[in-house]
Amino acid sequence: MAFVVPVTEAEAADKAAQAFTRIREVLQVDEVPELFRYLAVVPSFVHDFFMNFRKFVLTDGKLDERRKLLIAAAVAGQAGSGPWLEFLRSLAEARGVSAAEITDALAVGATNSMYNALFKFRDISGSDIFEGMPIGLRAHTFQSTSLSEDTVELINLALSDLNGCKPCTSAHVRKAREIG
Structure with missing residues (x-):
């Protein structure tokens, strides 16, 4: 049951x-x-x-519905919630968001989460031994999607906060303010 x-x-x-x-x-x-x-x-x-x-x-508020739906889809994707992702995809597409934009939001979210795992570990490890090590991750996704720079940054900010990555969240807040 x-x-x-x-x-x-x-x-x-x-x-x-x-x-x-x-x-x-x-x-x-x-x-x-x-x-x-x-x-x-x-x-x-x-x-x-x-x-x-x-x-x-x-x-709509400071952010329009389109951007909010893309952020919500990225969050649902990273949470592993297939039912919510499908609901948000369907809703977003009905409201004019393209399948490519949703896919791009998911790709940005996945790339962001790789960085969150690394930087969160470095932050909570209690050791500076990892500070000098090269990162080695690639992030071309952040610049190579159909999404605007500010939308990418807001997705990164939302997910970094949800993933509990303090250094990433701080960096994304700073960058979002720079972008406007």
Whole structure:
């Protein structure tokens, strides 16, 4: 028996039912995607999660929706969440983001995570023995995609923070400020 099963729309009550209504409206779908139905096992969670998702990913602010969707896809890719990546890919493509841009965001994320592993290790090792060693990793991906420099930098910043790489996060904050 599954530990968590998705809540059907007929079973949804209170905050989950309200969230399902908003999800259908905002995403312009007839059925609530299964990912959100799993979250509805805790009704306040699906409500809060979708409100936050809408605010921070689907609403323009300092960053436009396209860039936010690319960052979200890169995060889902690095988290190894195939279902979320597929959902975000489908949503992004429906909103004008190309498959090539999504693939580029995933490539930037994978390249970034290699660097995060190295620099995080060097930072937490407690030894300066690794400081003089050449890095040896290649990062042509950062300059060779369809993505703008600032989008690449924001993907790197988000993933470096999530990966807990202090030196990389600091460097990406600095670079993002330089870019503007």
